[in-house]
Amino acid sequence: MDFFNTMGRTSCKKMVIINEPQVGLKGVIAINNNTLGPSVCSCKIYPYKSIDNAINDALQIASFNTCRAALTHTDVGGGSIILIGDPDTDKSEFYFRTVGIYIQQFKGDLYITAESGVTEQDMLYVKKETPYVLGLSEKYGGSGNRAKHTAQTVLQGMKAAAKERFGEASLKGKKISLQGLGYVGEALIRLLVDEGAILTVTDLDYDKIKQIQDINSSIKAVKPKEIYSVEADIFSPCAFSSLMTLDNAKELKASIIAGSANNVFENDEAENYIIDNGVLYIPGFVINAGDIIQVSNELKGMSEEKTDEEIKQIFYKTIKLIQKSKDSKKSVKYHALLEAKEYIDAISSVKMLR
Numbered sequence: 223m224d225f226f227n228t229m230g231r232t233s234c235k236k237m238v239i240i241n242e243p244q245v246g247l248k249g250v251i252a253i254n255n256n257t258l259g260p261s262v263c264s265c266k267i268y269p270y271k272s273i274d275n276a277i278n279d280a281l282q283i284a285s286f287n288t289c290r291a292a293l294t295h296t297d298v299g300g301g302s303i304i305l306i307g308d309p310d311t312d313k314s315e316f317y318f319r320t321v322g323i324y325i326q327q328f329k330g331d332l333y334i335t336a337e338s339g340v341t342e343q344d345m346l347y348v349k350k351e352t353p354y355v356l357g358l359s360e361k362y363g364g365s366g367n368r369a370k371h372t373a374q375t376v377l378q379g380m381k382a383a384a385k386e387r388f389g390e391a392s393l394k395g396k397k398i399s400l401q402g403l404g405y406v407g408e409a410l411i412r413l414l415v416d417e418g419a420i421l422t423v424t425d426l427d428y429d430k431i432k433q434i435q436d437i438n439s440s441i442k443a444v445k446p447k448e449i450y451s452v453e454a455d456i457f458s459p460c461a462f463s464s465l466m467t468l469d470n471a472k473e474l475k476a477s478i479i480a481g482s483a484n485n486v487f488e489n490d491e492a493e494n495y496i497i498d499n500g501v502l503y504i505p506g507f508v509i510n511a512g513d514i515i516q517v518s519n520e521l522k523g524m525s526e527e528k529t530d531e532e533i534k535q536i537f538y539k540t541i542k543l544i545q546k547s548k549d550s551k552k553s554v555k556y557h558a559l560l561e562a563k564e565y566i567d568a569i570s571s572v573k574m575l576r
Contacts, residue, residue, distance in 0.1 A: 228277065232285040237277070240324060245316045249305040250277050251324065253332065254284035257570045258291055261301035261332045262356065262517055265321070267309045267339040280304040282463075286484040290511040292562035293539065294532065296518035301332060309339030318344045322351030330354060335368065335517055338404070338462075356517040365520035371512030371529060373409035375536045376482050377417070379509025380456060382540035383478045383502055388455070391537070394418035399454040399476060401446075402461025403430040406482045406510070410460060412437065424449040425461075450474050459483040459506070468492045480504040497553055505555045508543060509536055 229237055238251040250273075253261045264283060270276040280302045288300025305321070307313070325334050325348065335357040336345050342358060349355045349362075358364030380398075381391040388396070396419050400407060403425040414421060415438050422442040425431055431443045444452060450466070450473040457476035459465065463485040466474075471492045479486060479496065484506040487493040496503055515532045519525070546557040 232281040250280040252280040252284040253301040254288040256299035259297040261299040263301035263303045264337040265303040266337040267305040269308045276304045286507040289507045289562040290514045292565045294511045298518045315347045318347035322348035326352035368513035369405035369409045371516045372406045374533045375512035378536040379540045380480045382537045386544050397454040398456045399452040400458040407460035422452045459486045471495045478502045482510040508558045
């Protein structure tokens with residue numbers, strides 16, 4: 223891998239490779255941009271097949287985190303921490319305390335939050351070595367469950383898309399197919415049940431499906447490969463990124479794609495097919511910023527009420543981006559990336575005056 227070209231594709235400023243054999247720790251820290259403030263790095267552990275795959279994921283996630291922060295005008299930057307390992311067998315107290323030692327070396331330029339495969343207990347081990355940990359529960363001095371706030375912003379984005387496509391923001395009676403029942407997917411389903419939506423869900427883990435159906439017996443479930451062909455108004459991808467192939471895209475029945483997954487498509491061909499066929503695609507990084515809003519306010523000592531107010535603004539932000547897309551005949555994604563870049567450039571110019 224050509225590291226500099228790979229970093230350049232996502233405008234990543236710094237990348238650190240971690241290798242600590244004595245605790246079995248291997249990973250990547252990527253800081254995409256800290257113009258707006260210290261980088262908030264989501265920490266994920268996954269058994270990647272190669273270091274190249276891990277680096278690509280780290281750089282992509284860090285880039286999305288920068289965009290999410292910029293679009294919501296929060297005072298944090300974007301980064302990511304990717305740990306290469308099995309979350310069921312490779313983790314230990316010493317493993318995560320070593321992660322904390324690496325975080326401490328950045329001296330406040332980087333804060334860590336938990337992501338896929340990483341628990342609050344893991345973060346408490348990190349905090350034994352560094353104070354730069356965000357998103358812990360209230361009893362440990364943090365701002366609480368980030369999945370709840372992420373689901374709330376996704377809901378706001380869905381409502382904005384529904385208003386554009388169906389003429390009203392209500393999701394009552396709307397058929398929604400949801401892929402991925404992790405923390406955010408589960409939280410979103412609870413919100414959608416309250417909204418009166420008609421739900422069909424899928425996940426690789428059958429136990430998660432059963433738990434969801436215990437919430438509401440009317441929720442239907444299908445096999446993972448069948449979720450794309452479900453008759454639905456909205457398809458909500460909340461699983462790992464890049465799952466939709468061109469063949470899947472051709473099966474899709476929904477007229478809106480809006481979920482928490484940052485990047486839905488396996489490649490540009492699949493994405494272009496969706497857009498060319500009139501599906502309204504709202505990228506996840508536009509509407510999944512609830513956790514960024516939350517931890518940014520935690521960092522500044524702001525109240526949850528401020529977080530709730532800013533979450534509601536995602537509806538209007540999405541409406542604005544959809545309108546720009548209609549006016550220009552370019553995608554929502556294009557305008558979101560452009561707006562994020564323009565905001566970062568503007569803040570950079572202001573800071574140069576200091």
